[in-house]
Structures are given as C-alpha cells and as structure tokens.
Amino acid sequence: MSDFLREYLLVAIFGLMAFVLVGAFLGLASLIRPDRPSAGKIENYESGVDPIGSMWSQSQIRYYIFALLFVMFDVEAVFIFPWAVRLEAFGFFGLVEMVIFIFILALGLAYAWRKGVLRWA
Amino acid sequence: MLLNQFLGLAAILFCIGVYGVLTRRNGVMVLMSIELILNAVNINLVAFGAYQGDVGGQVFALFVIAVAAAEVGVGLAIVLLIYRNRRSIDVSEADLLQG
Amino acid sequence: MVATLLGILAQIEQAPFVRPAIDWHAVAPELVLLAGGALVTVFDLIFMERGRKYIPTLTGLTFLAALVPVLTLWDNGIARSLFDGAYITDRYALVLKALFLLSGYVIVLMSTNYMAEGDYYDSEYYQLISASILGMLVMASSRDLIGIFVALELISIPAYLMAAWRKRDLKSNEAGLKYMLMGVFASAIMLYGMSLLYGLTGDTKLRSISSAIADQGTTPIITMAIIFVIIGFGFKVSAVPFHTWAPDTYEGAPTPLTAFLAVASKAAGFVALMNVVLYAFEFQPEIAEPFIWLLSAATMTVGNLIAIRQTNVVRLLAYSGVAQAGYMLAPLAVYEVNGIEASASAVVTYLVIYAAMNLGAFAVIMAAARRTRSGEIDSYRGMLNWAPGLTVLMTIFLFSLAGIPPFGGWFAKFEVFRVLLTGNTFSGVSLAVIAAVNSVVAAFYYLNIMKNMWFMDAPEGTDQSKLKIPSPLVAALAITLIVTLVTGTVLAGPLRNATDFLAF
Numbered sequence: 001m002s003d004f005l006r007e008y009l010l011v012a013i014f015g016l017m018a019f020v021l022v023g024a025f026l027g028l029a030s031l032i033r034p035d036r037p038s039a040g041k042i043e044n045y046e047s048g049v050d051p052i053g054s055m056w057s058q059s060q061i062r063y064y065i066f067a068l069l070f071v072m073f074d075v076e077a078v079f080i081f082p083w084a085v086r087l088e089a090f091g092f093f094g095l096v097e098m099v100i101f102i103f104i105l106a107l108g109l110a111y112a113w114r115k116g117v118l119r120w121a
Numbered sequence: 122m123l124l125n126q127f128l129g130l131a132a133i134l135f136c137i138g139v140y141g142v143l144t145r146r147n148g149v150m151v152l153m154s155i156e157l158i159l160n161a162v163n164i165n166l167v168a169f170g171a172y173q174g175d176v177g178g179q180v181f182a183l184f185v186i187a188v189a190a191a192e193v194g195v196g197l198a199i200v201l202l203i204y205r206n207r208r209s210i211d212v213s214e215a216d217l218l219q220g
Numbered sequence: 221m222v223a224t225l226l227g228i229l230a231q232i233e234q235a236p237f238v239r240p241a242i243d244w245h246a247v248a249p250e251l252v253l254l255a256g257g258a259l260v261t262v263f264d265l266i267f268m269e270r271g272r273k274y275i276p277t278l279t280g281l282t283f284l285a286a287l288v289p290v291l292t293l294w295d296n297g298i299a300r301s302l303f304d305g306a307y308i309t310d311r312y313a314l315v316l317k318a319l320f321l322l323s324g325y326v327i328v329l330m331s332t333n334y335m336a337e338g339d340y341y342d343s344e345y346y347q348l349i350s351a352s353i354l355g356m357l358v359m360a361s362s363r364d365l366i367g368i369f370v371a372l373e374l375i376s377i378p379a380y381l382m383a384a385w386r387k388r389d390l391k392s393n394e395a396g397l398k399y400m401l402m403g404v405f406a407s408a409i410m411l412y413g414m415s416l417l418y419g420l421t422g423d424t425k426l427r428s429i430s431s432a433i434a435d436q437g438t439t440p441i442i443t444m445a446i447i448f449v450i451i452g453f454g455f456k457v458s459a460v461p462f463h464t465w466a467p468d469t470y471e472g473a474p475t476p477l478t479a480f481l482a483v484a485s486k487a488a489g490f491v492a493l494m495n496v497v498l499y500a501f502e503f504q505p506e507i508a509e510p511f512i513w514l515l516s517a518a519t520m521t522v523g524n525l526i527a528i529r530q531t532n533v534v535r536l537l538a539y540s541g542v543a544q545a546g547y548m549l550a551p552l553a554v555y556e557v558n559g560i561e562a563s564a565s566a567v568v569t570y571l572v573i574y575a576a577m578n579l580g581a582f583a584v585i586m587a588a589a590r591r592t593r594s595g596e597i598d599s600y601r602g603m604l605n606w607a608p609g610l611t612v613l614m615t616i617f618l619f620s621l622a623g624i625p626p627f628g629g630w631f632a633k634f635e636v637f638r639v640l641l642t643g644n645t646f647s648g649v650s651l652a653v654i655a656a657v658n659s660v661v662a663a664f665y666y667l668n669i670m671k672n673m674w675f676m677d678a679p680e681g682t683d684q685s686k687l688k689i690p691s692p693l694v695a696a697l698a699i700t701l702i703v704t705l706v707t708g709t710v711l712a713g714p715l716r717n718a719t720d721f722l723a724f
Contacts, residue, residue, distance in 0.1 A: 064197075064201065068194050068197065068198070071190055071193075071194060072190060072191070072194055075186060075187050075190035076187060078183050078186055078187060079183065079187065082183070086237065089237040090237055091237075093239050094237075104258070107258060107261060107262070110265060111261065111265060114265045114268070128419075131415075135412055138408070139409075142401075142405050148397065148401070151401055151405075152401075152404075155404050155405055155408050158405075158408040158409070158411075158412060159408055159411065161412065162408070162411045162412050162414075162415045165412070165415035165416065165419060166415045166418060166419075168419075169415070169418055169419030169422075172419075173419075173422045175422055175423075177366075177418070177423065177424050178418060178419075180366065181365070181366050181369075181414075181415075181418065181424060184366055184369065184370055185369075185411060188369070188370065188373045191373070191377055192373070192377060192404050192407075195377050195380050195381055195400065196380075196400055196401075196404060198381075199380065199381075199384050199393070199396045199397050199400050200397070202384060202387060202393055202396075203393045203394070203397055206388065206390055206393055207390060207393075
C-alpha cells in the first residue's frame with residue numbers, strides 16, 4: 001500500500017471511530033432516559049422560530065446588499081492570509097504593501113458608507 | 122500522486138458547468154454554472170501546482186477566487202436589476218433586442 | 221498529497237524573502253492612473269452632489285497626466301522588464317498604452333454632455349471608466365497568464381456595469397445581462413484553457429510556456445488548451461461565431477459606452493490575443509493559424525452581410541465593427557511566414573487608426589442624436605441642411621472606414637494586405653481575396669448612409685435650424701479627425717518605418 005493511501009486509511013479509521021463513539025453514547029443514553037414523545041418534539045428546529053408557511057420564503061431584499069458587501073470583503077481576505085504566514089520575512093516592505101492594499105479596500109467601504117448603502121432603512 | 126483523478130473531477134465539473142450555462146434559463150442558475158467551471162479551473166490549477174511542486178498554480182487559484190467573487194457580485198446586481206424591472210429572471214424572456 | 225503540500229510549505233518557509241526590484245518609471249503610467257482614480261473617488265465622496273460637474277474634467281486630466289510618463293518612457297526608448305519578464309514595457313506596449321489613454325480621454329469628452337443631460341448622471345461612471353482603462357494599461361504590458369487574466373477582468377467587470385447603466389430602461393438592463401453572461405462564460409472557458417496550459421508547461425510566463433510547448437511537441441491536450449484560450453478572446457473581440465452579444469449590447473447600452481466597447485474594449489481584447497498567440501504559441505502556428513483563419517474569414521463576411529440589412533446607425537456600426545475585427549484578425553493568421561513582428565505591427569497600426577475613425581463616427585452620431593433623437597438611417601436625411609459640418613465629418617470617417625484614400629483607413633487596410641500577401645502562401649492570398657471582396661461590400665452600406673445625408677430631402681417637420689454642438693463633443697471630433705487625416709497622409713510613411721520599432 002502506498003504512503004498516500006495509508007494516510008487516507010488513518011482518516012477512514014478516524015471516521016469509523018466517530019460513528020462508533022456517537023452510536024455508543026446515543027445507545028447508552030436511550031437505555032436510561034425517560035421516553036415521552038409529543039407533537040412539539042418532532043417539529044423542525046429553526047432557531048426558536050415556529051416553522052410555518054412554505055419553505056421557499058423570501059427574505060428581505062435589504063439583506064442582499066449586506067451579503068454582497070460581505071462576500072466582497074470576505075474574499076479579499078485570501079490575499080491577506082499568505083501575507084500573514086510570512087509576515088516577519090517581508091518586514092517593512094510587506095507592511096507598506098499591505099497598508100496600500102487595505103487602503104484601497106477601505107476606500108470601497110468608505111464609498112459604501114458615504115453613499116448610504118450601510119443604512120438599514 | 123494522483124493527478125489524473127483531480128483532472129478527471131475538474132473535467133466533469135467543467136462539462137456540468139458548460140451544460141448548465143447552455144440549458145438553464147434562470148439567470149442565477151447560469152451564474153452558478155459558471156461558478157462550477159471556475160471551480161474546475163481552481164481544482165486544475167491547485168492539482169497541477171502540487172504535482173509540479175510550484176506555488177504558481179495556487180497563486181493563480183487565489184486570483185481566480187477573488188475575481189470570481191467580483192464577477193458574481195456584479196452579475197447578481199444586474200440580475201436583481203432585471204428582476205426589479207420585469208419581475209422575472211428568465212434569460213429567454215430578455216428578448217427586446219434581436220441580434 | 222498532504223506530504224507534498226507540507227513539502228512545498230517547508231520550501232517556502234526556508235526560502236529567504238528577496239524584495240523584488242521595481243522599476244518605478246516603467247509602472248508610472250499605471251500608478252498615476254490608479255492614484256488619479258483614487259483621488260477622483262475621494263473627491264466625489266467628500267463633495268458628493270456639489271463636486272459632480274468637475275468629475276469628468278478631473279478624470280480627463282488623470283488620463284492626460286498618465287500619458288506623460290508614457291511619453292518619457294517612449295523618449296527613453298529602453299525596453300524594461302519587471303518581475304522576471306512577467307511585465308514588460310517596450311515600445312509595442314507604449315503605443316498601446318497611449319492609444320488606450322487617448323481613447324479613454326475622447327470617450328470622457330463624449331460622455332460629458334450625454335451623462336450630464338441624461339437621467340443617470342452619476343460620478344461612478346467616470347470612476348468605472350478609469351478602472352477599465354487601468355486594466356487596459358496593465359494588459360498592454362502583461363506577459364504572464366495571471367496578469368493577462370486579472371487585466372482582462374479589470375477591463376470587463378466595470379464594462380458590464382456600465383452597459384446596464386440606464387437602470388430603469390429595460391433595453392439597457394438586457395444589454396448588461398447579455399454582455400455579462402457571455403463575458404463571464406467566455407472568461408471561464410479561457411481560464412480552463414489557461415489552467416491546462418499552466419499544467420502542461422509548469423509556468424505562467426508566456427515565454428516559458430512557449431519554449432516548454434516547443435519541447436513537448438503538439439499533443440491533443442495542448443491543441444485543446446490553445447483553442448479554448450483563443451475562443452475566450454474571440455468573445456472579447458466579438459469574432460463570429462462569438463459575436464452574438466455585440467449588436468444587442470451596443471444598441472442597449474448608453475452611446476458613449478458603445479463607443480468604448482467597440483473601440484477600447486475590443487482593442488484590449490486584441491492585445492490579449494496578440495500577446496498570447498504571438499508570445500506563447502509562437503512555435504505552434506499549425507494549431508493557431510488555421511483556427512484564426514476561420515475566425516477571421518467568418519467574422520468579416522458575416523459582419524458585413526448582416527450590416528447591409530441594418531436600418532439603425534448604431535447597429536450598423538456595431539456590425540461593421542465586427543467586420544473590421546475580421547480584418548484585424550487576418551495578420552494573426554499568417555504570423556509564421558512573416559514573423560511575429562510584422563503581424564503585430566499590422567494589427568497595432570489597424571487598432572490605432574480604427575480607434576480614431578470609429579470614435580469619430582460615434583461622436584458624429586451622438587452630436588446628430590441631439591437633434592434627431594433616433595439612430596435610424598432615415599432620420600439622417602437632409603442632414604446637409606441643418607449640420608453641414610457634421611455631414612462632412614461623417615463622410616470623412618465613413619470614407620476612412622471603407623478604406624478610401626487619403627484617410628487613415630486605407631493605410632490600415634494596406635498594411636493588412638501587405639502582410640497577407642508577403643509570404644505568397646495559399647492561406648494568406650485566399651484571406652486577402654476574401655478581405656478585398658468584403659471591403660467592396662462594406663463600401664456599399666457606408667455609401668448608403670452618405671446618400672441619405674447628402675442627397676435625400678429631410679422628412680417633413682424637421683427642425684432646419686443649424687445644430688449647436690457642445691464644446692467637449694467638438695474637442696472629441698477634432699482629435700479623432702486629426703488622427704484620421706494625418707495617419708492616412710503625412711504620417712503614413714513615417715508610421716511604415718516606425719512600426720519596425722515595435723519589434724519585441
């Protein structure tokens with residue numbers, strides 16, 4: 001068996017262990033806990049909100065613009081991670097580079113703020 | 122090193138994406154199909170990069186991810202604009218202009 | 221896999237960081253434009269409504285300021301190479317940068333009154349144009365797949381937004397949607413080709429790709445990668461059969477943006493295509509040439525045949541632009557016998573002259589639309605009476621587009637034919653014959669517009685008073701007219717010699 005597959009064997013063993021442990025705990029619990037089923041207990045749990053109406057509900061359009069802004073700025077973080085890994089080696093040069101990068105991002109945020117996109121009404 | 126499996130996965134994703142772009146009529150679904158193609162590209166780049174021990178592929182993939190986010194942001198904004206004006210995002214209904 | 225990744229990480233961990241040497245002079249045009257764009261944004265955020273009327277002027281000045289380092293670099297004359305050859309500033313790149321900045325300036329001039337008098341007067345429009353032009357400057361110098369991809373997206377993404385600029389107009393929405401979906405799909409296909417190229421050669425720099433493919437020889441997968449990449453650029457330059465977005469987007473988008481797409485954006489697509497084909501596929505002409513030959517022949521023929529049937533001037537110019545793209549593709553179909561310098565020179569010459577005459581024609585259309593409020597060819601009847609100056613200008617631009625001496629267009633066509641016929645190969649000569657037939661067909665519909673302007677009577681009830689043209693539009697007309705005139709006459713000889721400078 002190659003090294004590569006052996007590493008995956010480890011993963012498979014971990015996965016199997018997870019199933020065995022969880023199964024054992026749940027099985028043990030079902031032996032000792034009281035059993036009183038009711039209608040309320042089999043409803044879908046949705047963060048405390050009663051699940052009524054169709055599951056294709058429309059959400060407020062206002063969320064959309066925040067979601068978009070979040071996606072933009074969130075994804076730009078992929079350029080910060082590689083920089084952070086080698087922060088010390090880059091030294092002052094790296095710091096200046098990142099300040100410029102973040103300044104341009106901040107300009108985008110300032111734009112959104114000034115144009116009133118961040119206001120919730 | 123399993124290179125062919127990654128390339129095969131990417132090729133399948135690519136084909137699903139192209140099929141989706143050509144058959145779907147919903148603007149958002151077309152965008153999602155294009156995302157599939159871009160992810161196929163990312164798999165290719167990272168697999169090739171790892172295979173050759175070169176970081177260039179991963180750097181390329183990072184740029185693809187960042188640019189894809191911008192593309193989708195703009196794309197969704199335009200689809201939303203269309204929805205606001207005509208209450209539908211069916212691409213085949215956009216036929217005011219006939220090439 | 222995990223072990224390999226850890227190995228790579230360990231490698232990176234050990235390699236000491238060497239600060240890359242940056243030739244600031246070489247990247248000065250891009251930096252000036254970036255700083256200028258940021259300043260315009262800050263200015264807009266501080267003054268909002270009050271500062272709006274200064275935004276077009278500021279943007280125009282930014283473009284002119286970025287032109288200064290381009291000129292000093294040209295004067296300096298040394299080809300500069302940054303980042304291990306991934307970013308090159310030679311005379312070929314500088315000509316293109318000057319072209320992009322000047323067309324950007326002319327488009328700002330054309331937009332000024334159109335935007336100020338329309339319903340959608342927003343300063344963001346100018347910031348988006350700056351971003352797009354910045355992408356073009358980067359594109360002219362990029363000799364690396366990552367650079368080309370990022371530049372292409374920097375050009376396209378603002379253009380998607382600008383195509384949908386008239387927010388409440390369904391046609392403009394549709395123009396934006398079609399352009400965006402087609403463009404994103406095309407760049408995804410192109411990226412897939414690029415990822416294969418990277419995988420097969422192990423490098424993203426075009427020069428290394430070129431030598432690596434030459435070593436490996438042609439395999440089916442390399443062919444596939446090359447075709448995918450060319451298809452991706454084919455969308456950008458609206459080559460048939462990937463042209464379907466162009467007429468719809470051109471008609472629905474705001475007219476200055478149509479000029480932008482038809483000239484600047486198309487030129488940038490050509491630059492990307494030239495860089496990749498001539499640098500990376502230099503030794504694979506047997507794959508790239510026949511494909512480009514087919515694209516070129518189909519593009520000029522289909523573009524012209526559909527253009528004849530058009531009754532709307534903007535759509536007609538859109539299809540004629542498709543046909544012109546066919547002529548521009550032609551030199552790339554014969555780069556093997558002529559050498560890449562000759563082909564690149566012919567395309568660059570064509571791009572510069574095409575930009576001037578097409579922008580001029582669009583400026584005339586915009587000036588005339590202030591009176592006619594429509595783009596129909598019928599509404600140009602009797603234009604001689606109410607705008608004699610515009611009639612003469614339009615005639616010059618149309619003659620130039622048709623390739624009739626002494627205007628710039630003939631010189632551009634001459635260069636293309638010269639490259640096609642030099643090698644005396646079957647593919648070159650056959651393409652030249654197709655191009656010649658198409659030029660005659662094209663002359664027919666250009667002359668039809670002129671017939672309407674000069675000889676037909678204006679429809680009843682047309683306002684016959686002389687048309688007043690706002691000064692920015694006059695300036696745009698003047699710049700394009702001068703370039704169209706001098707490139708065809710006094711500059712044709714020197715240009716012929718100067719194109720040898722373009723040697724890579």
